[in-house]
Amino acid sequence: MTAATESTVCPELAGAMAHLARAIKTGCRRSAHLCALLLDRVANAPGVDDHIRAHAQELFEAIEGEALIWSASPATPSHPHSQPFCASTRTSGHVISCH
Template identity: 50%
Template sequence: MQTGLDPSADSFDSAVMDDEQPPARMVAGALAHLARHMETGCPRASRLAILLLAKVANDVQADAHLREHARELVDVLERDHADIH
């Protein structure tokens, strides 16, 4: 998945790239970005939400139910992002 993000852009972007975050924190961050995207249409917020949700979806430590729903939301957001561009 290519997002074109610069991980050094700000401190939160660096946290997005940190694999040590627990799934609950990544989901909380994804929801915050998703809310920003829904309110403003910001494509960067959508890409950040996708990054975080993809990490949750691939985290074997996360609950299987949570991983499944994270994958579904990534698919929806990627389709939405593709429709815009």
């Protein structure tokens, strides 16, 4: 992976991990979806290491394939991240809006 690719992909991987952690902890469907979008970007980015590309694609497919699990998660009105749309999040210097 080149330095230019690394500087593009690393923030996206960090964002994907943050969204995945939120989705696992809270059941936030939007966070799961945003994680999948970022992983898809990584899997399709030029110059990405084949090993990283394969795992990003594998996790993307797993998240997209398990969409019913995320949508079946009970929404807790008192917890904003368990709702279909959650507050904006800052990941590695990038703001990703969940609205």
